[in-house]
Amino acid sequence: MSINEYLEKLQGLDYKNLYQNDFFLTWDKTQDEIFAIFAVADALRYLRENNISPKIFDSGLGISIFRDNSTRTRFSFASACNFLGLEVQDLDEQKSQIAHGETVKETANMISFMADVIGIRDDMYIGKGHTYQVNVARYVEEGYKDGVLTQRPTIVNLQCDIDHPTQTLADALHLIHEFGGVENLKGKKIAMTWAYSPSYGKPLSVPQGVIGLMTRFGMDVVLAHPEGYEVMSEVEEVAKENAKKYGGKFTKTNSMEEAFKDADIVYPKSWAPFAAMEQRTDLFGQGKTKEIEELERELLKQNEEHMDWACTEEMMKLTKNGKALYMHCLPADITGVSCRRGEVDESVFDRYRIPLYKEASYKPYIIAAMIFLQKVENPVDMLRKLYDRKQPRLLR
């Protein structure tokens, strides 16, 4: 591919609404906007592979707010910001005065005087993470309009309670490259299934994000989980509508075998039941620590009833020619490695290690593409300019 091919892809698309806007959920965005992100992500990777710097910022801050531990998202955000010229500044809520009665509105403005982008990860409480991100966006918009801020930082959702767009768009770009084009995803069966893990409370944003996004590419999306492990019904609605609109399928099953049968792609991953997560959020709000502990114990016991939900070699044999592409957002709970019994057999995981790492490698470029499209008014012209400028990333 040359830079021209990426630019040609971009040229036909209408993505002007990404400019100066936030990225919360993939289903907020049009098909053209999603494809624009893929095209820019690929173009930026092309520049990097050719040692051409796409630095559009001479200075500026990329603020990161992580309310949960993270390795790859943290480093992906830092990489994306650095690649474009922003310095990451972490809002460590423990070191800040937020605990001392500062409001979200105030903090949002106080950190944004020179911020161009704010990346937020807040996935721990149902009904909270997305709301928090939307509020931050609203407050900085106000701050900008009121003349407090000289620029309007835009939000990148680095995972919320509803969606994990930087993950699922990286997943999708991986699929596009593995299958040789988005048009080849049409009709492919992807099994987004629950899998057993001995740890409690993994977020729902990945399965939700996957069914909300992959249904856009005409895929046959199957969501599988034991009874009681439902995801948010609103997101299931999104998946259904997408399937209808884009000519794909969205079905549900309580059988992992059924989901794996003839699948082209499998994405087995643990998550907590939505209803329980909601209950937990309520208990947390009431400060009922003892009850939370009890609930978590109960849920772990409930998990144990479904230990057979695992991506074993036997299960893989059910997939298309026994060779479905195995996906995971990482880190996975690998049986015999990170736990006694987990989401996936060691031999399965090992066989797919390289594609798994490649899957993850798209995330920095997806984030960089989001920032690029949020900040650059004429992306085609700018990419052309950057390409022609040929400023080396590493001097040679």
Add this chain to the structure above:
Amino acid sequence: MSINEYLEKLQGLDYKNLYQNDFFLTWDKTQDEIFAIFAVADALRYLRENNISPKIFDSGLGISIFRDNSTRTRFSFASACNFLGLEVQDLDEQKSQIAHGETVKETANMISFMADVIGIRDDMYIGKGHTYQVNVARYVEEGYKDGVLTQRPTIVNLQCDIDHPTQTLADALHLIHEFGGVENLKGKKIAMTWAYSPSYGKPLSVPQGVIGLMTRFGMDVVLAHPEGYEVMSEVEEVAKENAKKYGGKFTKTNSMEEAFKDADIVYPKSWAPFAAMEQRTDLFGQGKTKEIEELERELLKQNEEHMDWACTEEMMKLTKNGKALYMHCLPADITGVSCRRGEVDESVFDRYRIPLYKEASYKPYIIAAMIFLQKVENPVDMLRKLYDRKQPRLLR
């Protein structure tokens, strides 16, 4: 305004002593030096608003040492450094070996091999913070003279036990813009008053910094607090002398009403009594934890006797046309929001939210101006050069 107007302001001033020097206390500096900081802060904001990069550093570190939690000062320092081209490196004393018997002299040199500026916040113990900053400056000066350091990092006081210059200069620049010029501050009444807060031990550096600075602009500065909440007498002396020298007034009262009466500006804020803070520092030095807890309990009880010291709607009515400009360094203790009873009514705070945020927005520019004037020998020429270079901050 055009860049020329800022440069003309600068041209008439004598500020050569700021070059290669530290910033500890506003009253160390001449009137010309203070005005030079305002002019450069405004010029840098002008450049930013016009998307012109003032990056004077191609590389270099801005070290931050925070011995207390902070949101806005931390981000302001990071913003200022980044804007000029310095990367912030935080000296986290927990991660460092300082606890293992390293001296201040040694640390100061060890972190400074490539440091251009060191920002220090150390406001917790009376008699300690300022001394610490002066020592760091002395040690890096020695290191530079001894050939250990290839450059002499300069100090920016990000808050000490005596003064909070980056806050109060931002406050002053805010006033200058609100009132349409420093000449319009002449004769204006500003009430720097204590206010009730349910939290113990807020630093004295803000009220001290305010009376030490605002008395320079010919203002009518009133310091109000309940008996027993005195600030450092040395700083009161500074305020008195300034008032005399610059044709203003400095008075004290134990009545909040008297202070608010016909005030053009009110700055109601809690602080701990100086004498008690001194006692606490002594107890801390002796390791008397139990006595410290007792003292803090006592002081909280003492605070409670003055719950009526609050910036209520009733109190605001006493001010000039009921419309004094309300100021605060943030975060404020807002009644019914961050605490049951606090420094200010919610409706008052909300009415002034935009000016309050603007007040805070000057801090990154004040810090950047300090660094600029410490590092650039010919600021007028350099600003002209940066303006003519027109290097875009964000490529367009």
Add this chain to the structure above:
Amino acid sequence: MSINEYLEKLQGLDYKNLYQNDFFLTWDKTQDEIFAIFAVADALRYLRENNISPKIFDSGLGISIFRDNSTRTRFSFASACNFLGLEVQDLDEQKSQIAHGETVKETANMISFMADVIGIRDDMYIGKGHTYQVNVARYVEEGYKDGVLTQRPTIVNLQCDIDHPTQTLADALHLIHEFGGVENLKGKKIAMTWAYSPSYGKPLSVPQGVIGLMTRFGMDVVLAHPEGYEVMSEVEEVAKENAKKYGGKFTKTNSMEEAFKDADIVYPKSWAPFAAMEQRTDLFGQGKTKEIEELERELLKQNEEHMDWACTEEMMKLTKNGKALYMHCLPADITGVSCRRGEVDESVFDRYRIPLYKEASYKPYIIAAMIFLQKVENPVDMLRKLYDRKQPRLLR
């Protein structure tokens, strides 16, 4: 010196194997490679002193992994990265998901999508630190070959259980400058001796690194320690072979006096006995916390039997003309300052403060030189280019 003299030094050397390679141990490297690092370190310092930027990276990350507290190494790494154009991103293992079952292979790849260099400090467990670094290198090499990474980050050993090359190369460069050239080190006696400290478990990497490196310059290297404080025998073998190969001497003694006698240089420093460190590592592996505590208590008691191993004024009189150069990696345990009785008398330490700080000041340049030689294919041409470009570090 002019830039040409450094370039001439470089031109005669064969150091092509440093390119795209890691730096684990000084004895992995040829004599030419070690001298190339000195020459580039000096050249980079020359550029800095002449306000010329050697920024070779337009963007890119320098990842730091510190598994132990650190001030000077942390800041040295940050300074070196920043000077060359890399932004430091710290892998804080507490904030990451490593605890949740992520493997070293996975983490190494996940942090490296845009990483050019990874600096690792891991000195706490015998047999672990070096192995960890080698594994990280192997995994990113694989990731690069598998197409996961678009560039291969190289490793800089910021201290392991075996060697501390950035420290000892800085030590050596300090000696070269103090004695006016590496040729003047020939025949000089250096006493690397144990010294008493009231703290337990200081790493062995410094004494090991010193005997492994200084024996290359034809020096008379004496290792002195009480019985039972042996270092790794493999490293003693390296020292013996070096002495033979490069025409120097390596001897051992259990008498500090003997080591100090007529020494040109003394390096008195506490360390834990290798055998005990090994035992401790085993106990740690078995989770025997109580036994570890017991072992540490025992070792502290054992230390106390050797309180007379201190660099006192009396001891210094034994050295060549009573004026040996005193060295330390800092922070030192100073008698009467950081502890009741420690490694060195206050008056001795104070007399050598400036050379000690200078010794430390070479570390950022040594690290920068390692990175430079790992990343630049034609260092002579590149240094010439950077010199001719004359891009100012600080605009003037």
